[in-house]
Amino acid sequence: MAPHAITPRPSSPTTLHTPSQQPITVLASSRAVVSGRLTEATIVISTSTGKITSIFHSVLPSTYFPPGTPYKDYSPLILLPGLVDAHVHLNEPGRTEWEGFWTGTRAAAFGGVTTVVDMPLNAIPPTTTVQGLKEKVAAAQGQCWVDVGFYGGVVPGNSGELKGLVQEGVRGFKGFLIDSGVDEFPAVSSSDIALAMSELKDSSTTLMFHAEMIPPITASVGDDVQHSHPPLAPSGPLNLYSTFLDSRPPSFETYAIAEILSLAHLAPNLPLHIVHLSAVEAIPMLREARAKGVNVTAETCFHYLSLEAEQVREGDTRHKCCPPIRERKNRDGLWDELVQDEGLGVIQTVVSDHSPCTPNLKLLPSELVGKKDAQNEPEAEAEKGDFFAAWGGISSVGLGLSILWTEGTKRYPGFSVEEVVRWCCKNTAKQVGLERVKGDLGVGFDGDVVVFDDEGNFVVEHSTMLFRNKCSPYENKTLKGVVRETWLRGQKVFDRENGFAEKMGPTGGLLLEPRKARA
Ligand SMILES: NC(=O)NC(NC(N)=O)C(=O)[O-]
Ligand SMILES: [Zn+2]
Ligand SMILES: [Zn+2]
Secondary structure, X not given: OOOOEEOOOOOXXXXXXXXXXXXXXXXXXXXXXXXXXXXXXXXXXXXXOOEEEEEEOOOOOHHHOOOOOOEEEOOOOEEEEOEEEEEEOXXXXXXXXXXXXXXXXXXXXXXXXXXXXXXXXXXXXXXOOHHHHHHHHHHHOOOOOOEEEEOEEOOOOOHHHHHHHHHOOOOOEEEEOOOOOOOOOOOOOHHHHHHHHHHHOOOOOOEEEEOOOOOHXXXXXXXXXXOOOOOOOOOOOOOOHHHHHHHOOHHHHHHHHHHHHHHHHHOOOOOEEEOOOOOHHHHHHHHHHHHOOOOEEEEEEHHHHHOOHHHOOOOOHHHOOOOOOOOHHHHHHHHHHHOOHHHOOOEEEEEOOEOOOOHHHHOOOHHHOOHHHHHHOOOOHHHOOOOXXXXXXXXXXXXXXXXXXXXXXXXXOOOOHHHHHHHHHHHHHHHOOOOOOOOOOOOOOEOOEEEEEEEEEEEOOHHHOOOOOOOOOOOOOEEEEEXXXXXXXXXEEEEOOOEXXXXXXXXXXXOOOOOOOOO
16 A cells, blocks of 8 residues: 655645655654544654654655665554643742753653743743743753743733733743732732733733632621631641642632633633633533633643542642642543543643642651652641641643543543643644644644653652652652653654763753734
């Protein structure tokens, strides 16, 4: 059977023999996810441009290509597009001891993530001004093992910076409707949101929200409603996860989302996005809004799909994040929404929300601290295991592919890696305006390829957590699915056997080309 070439347009046939002056590298397998479908494939990447130049729907022999062409048939391992993790906190400059570009992007490459998009807070300065973005970019230069994009922040008083940030190439914006945890990134009010929407209404960008908000009924003082405790305050022992969970109920999320949706008419063409959706209670209102034509999507995170409140041990603050990990039933509901056909669901993307800190800020009790971390034990004995005092954020960049594969295959017989590609590659790329270059194996796309062993297993331990601080709720868990190799724009940057391409050094690019006009 003649090999069938996939070309961008049927009218432009792919030349089967790439001219020898164009250096190429060839990756083939009996299983590859191409244009969202599992198929046999031979992928040809130009090593000068880093782009995929042709794809054949069969495994061609090496003899098909000019002598000396680098070629490998990986069958039966699966070739996937590199993951695009659209929610990562790389806290450099300013809090590099929490996470930096070098360590964060190596952890990403280890797990098949070839693009990360950096959140606008936790570095100092935050990315709320063009100057702040410039400092981020300067700090990132020469340090990135995968490609890195940047979000801008929406905070009170910075509406005059937003268009400038769009021009400088931010992939989108995030604002908080509740305290962010860091002083330099205050929450916005409804009028700040309205201002941001009117500034950005015609820009090619995405406006995203940390959608938790204290409903006014519980915030008001002196009304008829009796409240046993003020919002966010603990109503029980501080080291019980249930106390923390009770302090951030689903109504915080539904209230915030209702507020955002009530303002959506101010920017009808601007894509809106809810980051790290946890509460299933918010799904119906988002569904209804979408049915009415509101351009809103949501993401959820690996942790909401794999961890559950009932299992969090006393004092195990590694599980603290905001919004919180909820009960098993909630987790099941998120999966139900996610697996809807053809991306019809409200939740279209899954991201890490990798938001680390130094282990001392997690206030982990000594019995939960690994021996190797003993030197990082917190000084404040009394605060150990306090879910309210501990930093909120979960470390998992680079573990997501294996987490979803482990969970998905446990839940659904016949669970396909195509689904993971939809949520973590194609749709995340679209969310940040990279759908023409990232998130798919196709002609003209960047040659970002993951060699995935879907049968392998590994234990999450110090040697497999490459982020800076080895403190994660996944520690000691066994995950199914191992990334054997990660390729970035036609070059192998990571290999599970031999490690990183240290001689070549970091080749990640900074994705600062402004987003193209919306279709
Ligand atoms: N300051 C933070 O990093 N916050 C993050 N923390 C979480 N998710 O617990 C977030 O994205 O909101
Ligand atoms: Zn957030
Ligand atoms: Zn975050």
